[in-house]
């Protein structure tokens with residue numbers, strides 16, 4: 001089982017380092033044909049308009065769509081979430097191309113501008129039940145998007161409660177109401193739809209590798225489901241493997 005990391009722009013090195021801490025080798029993907037060499041893919045955070053322009057320039061969109069369509073596991077973080085969404089609002093003038101496949105609408109900069117970036121502990125029951133560890137996960141939200149609505153096949157994995165009077169955008173599911181000013185709105189920040197996983201925050205910038213481990217297990221389960229003859233092997237770096245003791249991080253990360 002080999003993991004590709006789209007390496008056009010953004011935090012692809014940090015994802016590769018997080019995978020390495022789990023003993024998994026991440027392969028940088030810059031060309032369409034390289035997608036044929038990996039069985040799962042991570043689309044990192046960064047700046048989605050720039051990333052889309054680069055993907056367009058390198059004619060990557062058809063191959064990325066094909067990868068998603070064939071049911072291979074893909075995880076989009078932040079800008080990667082925007083890439084995977086079927087619908088996006090708050091885009092720059094002229095819009096931007098999306099890979100799509102994930103039946104949801106995202107708001108590109110839901111939480112505001114770069115200076116409104118923040119960190120918060122979010123409750124992710126599925127992560128705790130599958131990976132153990134603390135009840136909450138430290139989410140790093142950098143000019144983060146959010147999911148405004150989801151289709152029937154999309155599972156919501158995490159919400160971030162925002163005081164309703166701070167919600168900058170309203171839609172059918174995310175609404176601001178004067179009388180609700182002191183109430184909280186549960187904004188969707190992590191979702192899963194069959195082979196697709198998406199988070200509005202940046203797990204690759206924390207020391208906690210549970211999201212990467214969760215994605216690896218999801219990929220492994222899907223691969224085993226797809227081919228009962230082979231369970232797939234993780235390309236290991238050093239002697240560690242998924243779920244074993246973590247090696248010392250080799251890049252600066254938020255603790």
Ligand SMILES: NC(=O)CC[C@H](N)C(=O)O
Pocket residue numbers: 044045046047048049077078079080082108109142143144145
């Ligand atoms: N940290 C991120 O990936 C930010 C994404 C950003 N909101 C965008 O439009 O691309």
